[in-house]
Amino acid sequence: MLLNEVDTMSEQGRIDTHHHVVPPAYRDWLARRGVAAGGMPIPAWDAATDIAFMDRHGIATGVLSLSTPGTHLGDDEEALTWARKVNDHCAETVKDRPDRFGFFATLPLPHLDGALSETARALDELGADGIVLLTNHRDTYLGDAAFEPLMAELDRRGATVFVHPSQLPAQPVPGLPPYAADFLLDTVRAAMNLTVSGTVRRHPSIRFVLSHGGGFLPYAAHRISQSLQHHQQVLGAREGMDHDAVLAGLQSFHFDTALSTTPQTLAALLSFAGPERVLFGSDFPYASPQMSSYFIEQYDAQPLDGALRAAIDRGNAARLLPRLAR
Structure with a gap:
């Protein structure tokens, strides 16, 4: 879809592709386990409050997704049970208000068999618009060979995959909440890992969407690609990706604002x-209404031309999520 084809779409309202759901039972479960989201308390959520927020900011549709920590807290079967519960909750929410909500289905990674079965159920039976994956699942990043069967299946389906940061596999710095900066690094790590592992090259039909503008990836991409090329030269690697190939891989992602x-x-x-x-x-x-509103107001104040704004607001998401384009 070209920019001049989406000029008329802005009046239909924004599609928000980074929009979280917190089913009350899931929130209670995490509270009982004493689990937070990267140092952030798990917020309350309900559809009516969500729709009111969307109405204030011209958002027609919110694509619901679960944030970190996902559903895998150490037990495979428990993780699958909660992934199914979350996806059922999202499907019912969409069923009640298909005009206002879509959803990315949650998977119980690193439980691979459970993730494959829930992918099929969510996409074929529940009508999910795509899949949400964490940057790393219990310290294993998405380009790891262990996840290759899932990537092959998502590629076969041409799935849209929303990638959300997780807990960085490192100790937090005292006084610095992980969600303030560690999330950004975790997103960059995942993008590098997906690129260098060859995952994005092997599976070009997966449309990966990186959270938070890709962390600091746009700012540092050339340094990253040059550094990776130099690292391979130091190691004397006979095969590998040069600067241009790494940069092309990093630019193959989609990014939310x-x-x-x-x-x-x-x-x-x-x-x-x-x-x-x-x-x-x-x-x-997860970003408070005040924080979300601040950045939306920053966006609204940008001197973007109409076609570009329409593409960001709706057109680009509609191309990746065809049900929501209707």
Whole structure:
């Protein structure tokens, strides 16, 4: 879909591709386990409050997804049970308000067999619009060979995969909440891992969407690609990806604008990703209504031309999520 084809779509309202769900039973389960989201308390959520937030900001549809920690807290069967519960909750929410909600289905990774079975159930039976994966699942990043069967299946289906940061496999710095900066690094790590492992090259039909403008990837992509090329030279590797190949892999992702819309950040993102790979995102409700509103207001104040704004607001997401384009 070209930019001049989406000029008329802005009036239909935004599609928010970074928009979280917190089923009450899931929130209670995490509370009983004493689990937070990267140092952040798990927020309350209900559909009515969510719709009110969307109405204030011109959002027609929120694509619901589960944030970190997902559902795998150490037990495979428990993780699968909760993934099914979360996906059933999302499917019912969409059924009640198909005009206002879509959803990315949750998988119980690193439980691979459970993830494959839930992928089929969510996409074939529940009508999920795509899949949400964490950058790392219990310290295993998405490009790991252990996840290759899932990637092959997602590629076969041409799935849209929303990638959300997780707990960084490192100790937090005292006084610095992990969600403030560690999430950004975890997203960059995942993008590098998916690229260098060859996952994005082997599975070009997967449409990966990176959270939060890709972390700091747009800003540091050339340094990353040069560094990886140099590292291979130091190791004397006979095969590997050169600077151009790494950069092409990093630019193959899509990116949402959640918390990433100040003039400096958005300019870097658009320059790196191009106008057809940037999608609107709010990060509600993990980002508070005040925080989400701040970044949406920053975005609204940008002097973007109408075609570009329509593409970010709706057109690019509609191309990846065809049910929501109708």
